[in-house]
Amino acid sequence: MVRFPGSLFLTNLVERRSLLFQLVRRDFEQRFVGSVVGWIWSVIHPLVLLLSWTFVFSVCLGVKLGPREVTQNYPLWLFAGMLPWMLFSDTVQRSSVCLLDHANLITKTIFPAEVVPVSVFLSSLVSHALALGLAVAAIALWLNHFSAMLVFVPLYIFLLGLFAVGIGWIVAGLQVYLRDTSQVLSVLLVFWFWLTPIFITEDQFPESVRFLISGNPLAYIVRAYRETLLSYRLPSAADLAIVSAYAAATFFLGGLIFRHMKRGFADVL
């Protein structure tokens, strides 16, 4: 039987899906345990964000978008771009410390540590889905817009997931050996955030630094979210190909690196 490196690693992910499901549940329930309205909080937070942005950017500052953009409503445009970023940064940031939280399991049980970052992504995804629902509802009510292009959103979520989990594996593994990783990561994420066209449009980037957009997989996903949520345009096939390549490469690279680092976990944790 021919086996490419990491196939065992991947089969393990599939075989331990019941564990994955349990971890996601535990993570999600833990966040809202004892709270009265529970998961409703994951709707309240983005809603408050959206309302504050409307007040600041539309009412007070009166921000206008360029004619090339998919909508003229800045808060909704911003919100649509912010959604994938929040899912990404939430996953990566929480992945970086997730193995330390599960140190007991890793040192005391036969435990596939690689499922933990995946479970972190899936549990972030639950909040993401609620915020996404809120965005779709707000766009439908405010702009009277509802596009069939929404069917492409899950595809982008999947690609974003591969990308985020790949990076999540790398930072999670590094954090075990080097406890500064999560600090370095949050600094890098701040840079990454402002270098991605989320608050500003792509046109506002000077010509000389456009490579920041073309070399940034998050920029493609942000653009795709805006197009699918706010326009009737078909997502560009070239963009999709680039994002897929990034996602697959990161996922496999992250997996290989994690598999290598995993050997020492029980001794170091």
Added chain:
Amino acid sequence: MSDVAIRVEGLGKRYRIGSHKKRYKTLRESLAGVASGSLRRARSLLRGEPVRTPPPSIWALRDVTFDVRRGEVLGVIGRNGAGKSTLLKVLSRITEPTEGHAEIHGRIGSLLEVGTGFHPELTGRENIYLNGAILGMKRAEIQQQFDQIVAFAEVEQFLDTPVKRYSTGMYLRLAFGVAAHLRTEILLVDEVLAVGDAAFQKKCLGKMSEVAETGRTVLFVSHNMDAVRRLCTSVCLMRSGQLAGIGEPVSSINAYFESDAVAEYVDDGPALPGEDLRIRAVKIEQQGSARDWFEYRMPLEIAIEYEVFQPLQNLLLGFDLYTSNGVPVFRSYDLAARGMGSREPGFYRSVCRLPGEFLQPGLYYVQLLAGLHRLRWLSKEKITVGLKLAGSRESDVDFPGVLCPRGDWRVARVGACSVSP
């Protein structure tokens, strides 16, 4: 398929110590370490000295080679720090061996510590599913076993209560129950019997022999020699990371007692933070002095000196007396001497006096016990002191048995013979 379940060859595990006091480093330290390390290396190269000695390390496990056949129950015994737990960790693939390898044929399940993976906020029912999944069971498997697990743990009424409200006993039973119902071909169990009360231990032992009867392979670490003797088909003895012997339970237990029992135990190390009690000395004396062997016809005294750091309630302090084959002769606590075991901080000396002509001449072992009744054991470390009784009887009549009390015999002629001579 061969009938070998586990084949271990030249297994070794090295841990680095000393130079890595903090086992993880921050970035600043790593950078500084790289800088100073390369400087030092450059300097020693210039001077023509050998490049840096390797960091001090210990072999927690070295040159361990053995086979376990399918369906065997292998006991693993040895002192603390002999490498028993490391062996189980390497076999369960939690940590990688530094050298050698272990072949494992079959799905493996392990219970290295009771209750890892339990989440205090979740209910008993949720924790069964969570813990089962962590141990590698599929959802359908857990559903199949669910009722049995619940029955074993005796928590029917509390299934929907968060486990943080469980009593220690319920918690332990539930954790062991999930692990014991795993359908794996090989089960690795580390010293779970060190916790819990007698009823729990009895239940666990019962369950383990049930598991063994279904033809599954069990590797089982314990300090409880009686359990090891009764449960295991063979026993391997570990001594400072190496395999000191593997074979019949009785002979391994004999070897363990012989090598690991001390004539007298003394500990004058400093108290650890949070420690409740420390055994300071265990001595056996006859006529006021310690000796290599004791006259079986004379009374002797087993003295335990201990320091209490916190006020303790319901303290049970005493010992188990074993024969050299690991058969328990009796257990005794110092309860009777000083109220129901409540102790103010201080230094104590408890002496147990055993009468003469009570134990047969032979080799015995005194294993210390200290615990809070129905709560927990205080010293996980097992202190074992050897006791050699010698002397010979006046007559050459054979007296089998472990005990040799004279018995209070009275002989009287109470009638005439029914057959006339």
